[in-house]
Amino acid sequence: MPRACRRDVEFTGTDLECDSTRCAREYRSPFARWARVLCSLVLLTHSTIDSSDLCKAGSDTICTPGWRAFLSGTTYSRSDRLQRWWLGLNAQSDRILYCASSLHWAVLSTMSRLRLTARGWSLMCVLVALLLLLLLGSLDAGRARVALASWWEANLDQAGLEIVHFAPGADQESRALQAIWPGADTDHGGKSPTESEGGYWTSGHAADVEKHYQASLAEGEKAFRLFNHRLTPASQSEDYADLERYGWQLVAQPPVKIKKEWKPVLRDLGVSQ
Amino acid sequence: MEWKHAKPSRDAATGTAYPATNIVFRFAVNPSAGIMLIFKQSTPASEPSRVAKNVVPLRRFQDVAWLAWLKKCSDFHVSPAGLYYRVDDARTLDTIEKVTGRTRSVGWPSILASCSLDRGWR
Numbered sequence: 001m002p003r004a005c006r007r008d009v010e011f012t013g014t015d016l017e018c019d020s021t022r023c024a025r026e027y028r029s030p031f032a033r034w035a036r037v038l039c040s041l042v043l044l045t046h047s048t049i050d051s052s053d054l055c056k057a058g059s060d061t062i063c064t065p066g067w068r069a070f071l072s073g074t075t076y077s078r079s080d081r082l083q084r085w086w087l088g089l090n091a092q093s094d095r096i097l098y099c100a101s102s103l104h105w106a107v108l109s110t111m112s113r114l115r116l117t118a119r120g121w122s123l124m125c126v127l128v129a130l131l132l133l134l135l136l137g138s139l140d141a142g143r144a145r146v147a148l149a150s151w152w153e154a155n156l157d158q159a160g161l162e163i164v165h166f167a168p169g170a171d172q173e174s175r176a177l178q179a180i181w182p183g184a185d186t187d188h189g190g191k192s193p194t195e196s197e198g199g200y201w202t203s204g205h206a207a208d209v210e211k212h213y214q215a216s217l218a219e220g221e222k223a224f225r226l227f228n229h230r231l232t233p234a235s236q237s238e239d240y241a242d243l244e245r246y247g248w249q250l251v252a253q254p255p256v257k258i259k260k261e262w263k264p265v266l267r268d269l270g271v272s273q
Numbered sequence: 274m275e276w277k278h279a280k281p282s283r284d285a286a287t288g289t290a291y292p293a294t295n296i297v298f299r300f301a302v303n304p305s306a307g308i309m310l311i312f313k314q315s316t317p318a319s320e321p322s323r324v325a326k327n328v329v330p331l332r333r334f335q336d337v338a339w340l341a342w343l344k345k346c347s348d349f350h351v352s353p354a355g356l357y358y359r360v361d362d363a364r365t366l367d368t369i370e371k372v373t374g375r376t377r378s379v380g381w382p383s384i385l386a387s388c389s390l391d392r393g394w395r
Binding site: 239240242243245246247248249250251252253 | 274275276277278279280281282291293329330331332340341343
């Protein structure tokens with residue numbers, strides 16, 4: 001059973017154990033089946049994908065609850081720039097997401113419960129073919145992405161899909177926090193956890209991002225997570241040495257003993273001790 | 274790991290002296306799995322009896338846990354952005370109660386698990 005499924009069940013339901021019946025039912029969605037086939041093909045043919053942990057290899061966005069299948073990897077454009085990309089789908093909310101993080105743009109589509117017309121599904125076939133070409137390295141990654149984005153805008157919205165562009169930024173993140181919890185401390189100390197990965201949060205399109213954040217549970221979780229990191233920081237220090245400088249001592253670092261009640265929780269989080 | 278504010282310190286720039294508060298934070302991190310387990314989360318602000326006259330700037334749980342997380346991630350060569358889960362055994366801060374209540378009200382998924390810790394954990 002895919003790990004993503006277990007995560008989703010753990011977060012959205014009250015059962016800590018993954019319900020295999022429920023997972024199987026959701027995977028019967030036509031698009032989910034397609035994505036799984038596509039995923040398998042790419043895993044077999046694309047050597048740059050870290051098949052051991054796709055979630056970590058991609059973006060943390062795609063690792064949020066509800067995402068049923070995802071692909072990620074790195075390719076090189078003709079200018080030899082490293083391009084990170086990922087593709088995911090959320091069968092629960094009927095969204096698919098394709099993002100190339102290095103270009104700070106993404107295309108997010110909300111499908112109206114995947115009830116596409118015949119024309120819609122034929123367009124989807126073309127999309128899958130384009131993606132396969134991209135993933136297999138037959139096209140220049142950068143050019144293919146642009147072509148893909150144009151194709152989405154030109155075709156998918158006519159098939160009843162909503163297209164939203166977003167590129168998260170620090171300001172947008174703050175607004176998202178405010179949307180989740182008015183009055184929240186939105187000072188990130190000038191440095192977000194992801195800045196070290198190439199300034200992923202540095203720019204964006206405010207209106208679309210805000211719309212996206214308010215509509216997207218996944219992004220809301222990301223914002224909450226970031227917020228939770230630095231809930232009420234009294235210090236803005238990012239220097240580990242400051243701990244000792246200000247009188248803190250690591251007095252014990254024993255193995256963690258966890259009672260059996262915790263173990264189902266951790267197991268569902270994918271943590272093995 | 275167990276962090277204790279055990280030593281007095283002094284701000285080199287301002288000369289302000291900060292006495293030890295003896296506050297202890299206990300938590301565990303797993304950078305590879307992106308998880309932080311929090312066993313004790315108290316702050317001088319939440320325990321007025323322990324508040325010294327000049328409270329050290331680096332004093333809140335988030336401050337200490339964040340730096341420890343950064344260090345562990347560096348040791349394990351993983352991105353610090355991958356903190357996916359934090360598991361608390363108690364929510365003692367009003368602010369956390371507020372934010373969890375708010376996020377639940379807007380549909381942010383979460384779970385509540387009844388659990389306890391071994392006495393042997395330190």
